[in-house]
Amino acid sequence: MNLKNLLKTIGPGLLWAGAAVGVSHLVQSTRAGANYGFYFVWILLLANFLKYPSFEFGTRYATATGKTLVDGYNKLGKWAIILYWILTVSTMFAIQAAVTIVTAGLVGSVFHFSMNINTISAIILIVTMIILILGKYAVLDGLIKFIIVLLSLTTIFAVIKAFSLGYHPNPEYTRIFDFSNPIDLAFLIAFIGWMPAPLDISIWSSFWSVAKQKDTGYHPKLKEALLDFNIGYIGTIILALGFLSLGALVMYGTGKQFSPKGVAFASQLIEMYTHSIGKWSYWVIGIAALTTMFSTTTTCLDAYSRVLKPTTNLIINKKETKEGELSIFWMSVVVAGALILLFFFSKNMRFMVDLATTISFVTAPFFAIVNYIVVTHKQMPEKHRPKTWLRIYAWIGMISLTFFSLFYIIWKFF
Secondary structure, three states: OOHHHHHHHOOHHHHHHHHHOOHHHHHHHHHHHHHHOOOOHHHHHHHHHHHHHHHHHHHHHHHHHOOOHHHHHHHHOHHHHHHHHHHHHHHHHHHHHHHHHHHHHHHHHHOOOOOOHHHHHHHHHHHHHHHHHHHOHHHHHHHHHHHHHHHHHHHHHHHHHHHHOOOOOOOOOOOOOOOOOHHHHHHHHHHHHOOOOOOOHHHHHHHHHHHHHHHHOOOOOHHHHHHHHHHHHHHHHHHHHHHHHHHHHHOOOOOOOOOOOHHHHHHHHHHHHHHHHOHHHHHHHHHHHHHHHHHHHHHHHHHHHHHHHHHHHHHOOOOOOOOOHHHHHHHHHHHHHHHHHHHHOOOOHHHHHHHHHHHHHHHHHHHHHHHHHHHHOOOOOHHHOOOHHHHHHHHHHHHHHHHHHHHHHHHHHO
């Protein structure tokens, strides 16, 4: 693979990383480290391991067929596309609200805004919608490459500095994870739900891959596309470990806890960096964290409008609508639903985040199973179907995710 082709290919994998590196990293991974030290490292690695095949299948299918996973779902039968539509519509408001309120918290903290966090959220969503309508994929593709590199470098530097200061949690304030404790178990479920991201992002990544092919006119080989995806996937794991480490090194065993309120949480997050690498870094870290969350907010809104437009057309057997027509409609629906949830039903940022991540945990088996069926179906070119080892690997993930989901449902309701 030559460098020219690699540069043409890179993009969808970083967009995937831009969607993944957000709430799951800045909020959940940091909370895990602050609450339980380094205990959650093995859980973080296990979650990434079990979900990998399901995410990989989105890139694999789009590269092999030039189609999105929504097309693949549709070829399995109307049942698959309808179920996907129902799951998406029933979860998108909570997910969009969760990423937006975290972004709003960072805006309020960095710029010291005194206005209500829901008002800031409304402004962010409206601005994001305008940016997407005007710029679409090109803006995302160019912006996120820079954001991911900036956040990665600052996080790695902060972790190295924090380690150099030593790890000395006060035993008086340390907390051990207890599987019999409902609070600990609820956090575990929420943590896994978005580690490294909700599984429906596999569908989004297939759309980004197809969009990249159309925009550049270059159709990468499967090896090239998977390299792009793997760079993004491995990068999100490293960053998750970085945020968890910062939480453990700076806050675990100190008696301090993260605030459930968005602005206060954001201030504490930025302070973790300044504690490690100095107050001079406040604006660098603040802007990096803010742009990361803004990219996540933008990516989610872009993705929902991208996937719901063709999905709706397929369900009602309608021909393709004019470019942007139905996308803007769905963008408006997502924004309106997220704002209703924020203004009338959210108690605090932590509540909204845990609600969205728990929903993603419960719905994960559906995406894992259907993605597997799509890439092993006759519609998939035989040479691009997963090899035996990857199929076995995928089965381990599907069985595990289904078991965990059923366990949670039984524990929660029965």
